[in-house]
Amino acid sequence: MRSSMGSWDNARFGTVNQTNRYANPMERAYFDHAATTPLEPRVLEAMVPALQYGWGNPSGIYREAQYAAGLLDQARDDIAGVLECSASEVVLTSGGTESDNLAIRGAALARQAAGRHLITQATEHHAVLHVMEQLEHEGFELTVLGADGEGFVEPDDVASVVRDDTTVVSIMLANNEIGALQPVGEIARAVKARNRRTIVHTDAVQAAGAVDIRPDVLGVDLMSLTAHKIYGPKGAGALYVRRRTPLQPLQLGGGQEEERRAGTESVAQAVGLAKALQLAEQERLQRTGHTSDLRNRLWRELNERVHPIRLNGPSDWSRRLANNLNVSFPGVEGESILLQLDLEGFAASSGSACSTGSTEPSHVLTAIGLDPDTAHSTLRLSLGQSNTEEQIDGIARTIEEITARLRALSPV
Secondary structure (H helix, E strand, O other): OOOOOHHHOOOOOOOOOOOOOOOOHHHOEEOEOOOOOOOOHHHHHHHHHHHHHOOOOOOOOOHHHHHHHHHHHHHHHHHHHHHOOOHHHEEEEOOHHHHHHHHHHHHHHHOOOOOOEEEEEOOOOHHHHHHHHHHHHOOOEEEEEOOOOOOOOOHHHHHHOOOOOEEEEEOOOEOOOOOEEOOHHHHHHHHHHHOOOOEEEEEOOOOOOOOOOOHHHHOOOEEEEEOOOOOOOOOOEEEEEOOOOOOOOOOOOOOHHHHOOOOOOOHHHHHHHHHHHHHHHHOHHHHHHHHHHHHHHHHHHHHHHOOOOEEEOOOOHHHEOOOEEEEEOOOOOHHHHHHHHHHOOEEOEOOOHHHOOOOOOOHHHHHOOOOHHHHHOEEEEEOOOOOOHHHHHHHHHHHHHHHHHHHHHOOO
């Protein structure tokens, strides 16, 4: 199936070897934008001068270094402009995982004299859960809140477990598997009302380009971002750090990033992140409108064609990421559907790309009440700017055919 890429058809993937089914993604329909996105041509265009001429070390004093430093400063200013914060509050990182680790571990260690109690929720990304669990092994106390059947946690429930020694609360803004948009602004206000010194962090990796991520609107002290979820390069991320928020660095060496993250900065990656974030915000309404229309069409088609079927996550579309559809097909292994979809020219996933290869059911799906068998029968279909109505109809028909075939073969 050949996809129509619309305004994205000027992307270049090089010489295609037609004998390699992995060689030409342009001829396939891509439904895994929550895992990663293709590099937007305008982002690549912005990065080229930095790659060609911004190779100097930004910490130097000679002309090549200062040219690189100028590009880096401009990228930081551009990111701060989107967030409506000070450039000094932007720490450049290698991506969302590092940003989450630096935020949680850095803040917890910096504030441990005031307390060693941490709070998060069960549906967080593993980049949050695993660092919280590691801190627990090191003597911190951890409270992990559950979620309701659609993946939400109530602000009052979070505030109710805040104590005098609670130093860090981390609640994800947009869930990467089921698309739940948590009321982080309300949560932050409720937490601060109980303990104004508690540091509030949010993982906004999936939220950028989808909802308002301005830290002052959300009321958060720390916020994690990455580029490759918004058509930017992999290996580029940022951590917003509100002024005067204590943060212990995890990487030691040089004094880069105002001594919060040592290491020579990747100028081109920072430029790519800045451009991707600017475009994501400027085109937010157009992008979310496009993907929500397609998402709604896909759900209608699947709901009419395939039975039984289960929608996972928020049923109220206004409380869900515009490009997210998470559905279970009871009695059918999700991995079997994915493999056959791949052969038919469709790329999709069963959940977080960071958990690919795990035999355990999704921790997000079990946290909202799914039994392991139903969780294993799940697909996450996440849409993007390249998707078309033709592709929506095509994947719905194909899933109908695959599930019917697999159910007919099932001994159950």
